[in-house]
Amino acid sequence: MILEIQGLHFSYRSTPVLKNVTFSVREGEMVGILGNNGAGKSTLIKCINKILSPKEGVIYLNKKDIRNIKRREVAKLIGYVAQKYDYYNLTVFDVILLGRRPHIKWDATLKDLEIVERIIRDLNLQHIALRSVDEISGGELQKVIIGRALAQEPKILLLDEPTNNLDLKNQIEVLQFIKEYVINKNISALVVLHDVNLALRFCDKFIFLKNNTIYAQGTIEMINEKIIEEVYGVKVVIDKVNNIPVVVPLAV
């Protein structure tokens, strides 16, 4: 499934947040959405997910205008992990099973339950599978929410700061897991990340938002110190450690 965004404009009332945003994402690609607080990253993700309606511009899924795709169909195609979520009184298993909802007609089938069990195993959540989500840590809950999005078996994954609440080991594990998932299932992922180093390590393409629009986009070869400094407003050096590019901010 190919995602194409053409000339997207979005405003909250009269305040423009996105202007002329155009890019596309292919199958098997993990694209990092980067930029300072308030740059419009979450707004962009919400437009793609049909939570918000852009003022102008078109979003195509495999050449089909998303406005002509029914909400239930969109829910089958797009898995979304928001920045905030509220689940009460549900077990870890049930929250992940909720991801199957767009696929379930009357009741969960054996296949639905097997998918949930596999995700629980893959994300190492077996020990808390039957625990209420009110009684797990913030990092564990973050993994559960990612599990719910994966249970949807989406063609496009939209992840808004998926490493929130995760410790260093889990940040690496979860992003590595998502990257492998994207490649193995040949789907696409758009990932909002504040940690530019995690983005450089795991993403194939990068979209930098600044002043309501795309400041720069491309693969790792396009990234240099000037772009990072102009997007984030901080002096940096870019070095390589074990062949992995690392951005080091200097004193402001």
Ligand SMILES: Nc1ncnc2c1ncn2[C@@H]1O[C@H](COP(=O)(O)OP(=O)(O)OP(=O)(O)O)[C@@H](O)[C@H]1O
């Ligand atoms: N519901 C809303 N109504 C009005 N303005 C909003 C609303 N949500 C966000 N905004 C504004 O739109 C702009 C973009 O917000 P958005 O959440 O998309 O940014 P972001 O890049 O995801 O930020 P962050 O990195 O802080 O999460 C900000 O100026 C924000 O204050």
